[in-house]
Amino acid sequence: MRNDPASLATAVLARVGGPANVTSAAHCMTRLRLTLADPTAADPDALRSVPGVLGVVDGGDGTWQVVLGPGVVAEVTAEVTAEVDRRRPARAPGAPSAPGSALKEELRRRNATPLKTALRRIANVFVPLIPALIGCGILAGLNGLLLNAGWLPGLTPALSAIASAFMALIAVFVGVNTAKEFGGTPVLGGAVAAVVVYPGVAKVTAFGMHLAPGQGGVLGALAAALLATRVEKWCRGRVPGALDVLLTPTVTVLVSGLVTLYGLMYAAGTVATAIGTGADWLLVHAGAVAGLVLGGLFLPLVMLGLHQALIPIHTTLIEQQGYTVLLPLLAMAGAGQVGAAVAVYVRLRHDTSLRTTIRSALPAGLLGVGEPLIYGVSLPLGRPFLTACAGGAAGGAFIGFFATLGTQVGATAIGPSGWALFPLLTGNAGPAATMAVYGGGLLTGYAVGFAATYFFGLTGVGDRPHEAPSS
Incomplete structure (x- = not known):
């Protein structure tokens, strides 16, 4: 019998220190991903014993993954988010932190290894894109079958446009998510990443050759948005408040855009080409071993x-x-x-x-x-x-x-x-x-x-x- 999402959410929250201990909640296809203010307050054994919880993964940096399975995870995440927003106590500005918070933060920092943190953040950038990748991929496959069979010729151009549009602009979505994840303004990350796929870059010459729209792909977009976030943060601390609304976005887009055009797109394109070449070489020369x-x-x-x-x-x-x-x-x-x-x-x-x-x-x-x-x-x-x-x-x-x-x-x-x-x-x-x-x-x-x-x-x-x- 299926577990009630509200009851399951309540049970999970009770075993991770309560709603006040949850700083963020999200989900992928099967897992509820929680970030906890105090990771030591979570009881993994009690969490695993909850009916409906299929597994628990401690990320080691204050993040916990609760495996719930497809379908139910989205409903439970919505209930968890609503409960956290409803019951999380507000702390007045300037109020002292809870006792032991410094020790808890030190424990969190020790567990947050660079590798774990980097992998978690990469996942946070790309996991939200998976539903669109699935939907557009299925439509692309369906469109291919129709084209090969010669069926519905009037519909296939529309299906092709629907299936391909997201992939054509995926760099923008990567830029938005990257800036959001790393503390920048999402739309600025998207604006700089959009440079990667803008058709007009074909008129730009870098390293003695014309750039190609899309050169560098999602890797270039990721790097561009990361740079934009760094530039934006640098500007925020130096630009006078009265000019911040004008200068910070302008400098962020200008500096990051130029570096993207004259460096990042070429470098990311080289890396992306190496990934494709390496994958093909591996399968052709060592396919069975690689598999x-x-x-x-x-x-x-x-x-x-x-x-x-x-x-x-x-x-x-x-x-x-x-x-x-x-x-x-x-x-x-x-x-x-x-x-x-x-x-x-x-x-x-x-x-x-x-x-x-x-x-x-x-x-x-x-x-x-x-x-x-x-x-x-x-x-x-x-x-x-x-x-x-x-x-x-x-x-x-x-x-x-x-x-x-x-x-x-x-x-x-x-x-x-x-x-x-x-x-x-x-x-x-x-x-x-x-x-x-x-x-x-x-x-x-x-x-x-x-x-x-x-x-x-x-x-x-x-x-x-x-x-x-x-x-």
């Missing part, structure tokens, strides 16, 4: 919440080539997880609680949402998590092997995986071959994940009852 490594390591990245840091790479590949060749390889991790879960279901036939969890989480797992199975099944059991990774590695190696033979499998958007990725598939060998290779990878992941778990993943567990977290 083995990527498919095998992706589940640990998902478990730690670090998989969002790959979004800029996926987005760069989609901008350059029209699809990302990495996502189908990474999606094999979910196939290994499904195979492992089915093996657990078959072997532990007397564990009613665990089998119920698997039945409820398996549909989401087939559609590429792996957290319910990770936190509800394989991770609590231990060894099945490793055998699930083995299944993912096998599926990735399968797709990578065909890449070395010349059949590349890509995705026109990011977000879905599993069976939900089929509408987004494309490649260089036609839709039939692309779907066949991807489907073969899924079946390989299922089979190896199942076999490895059935024969090696449950040694010593047998039919012993196991209390899995309620789903």
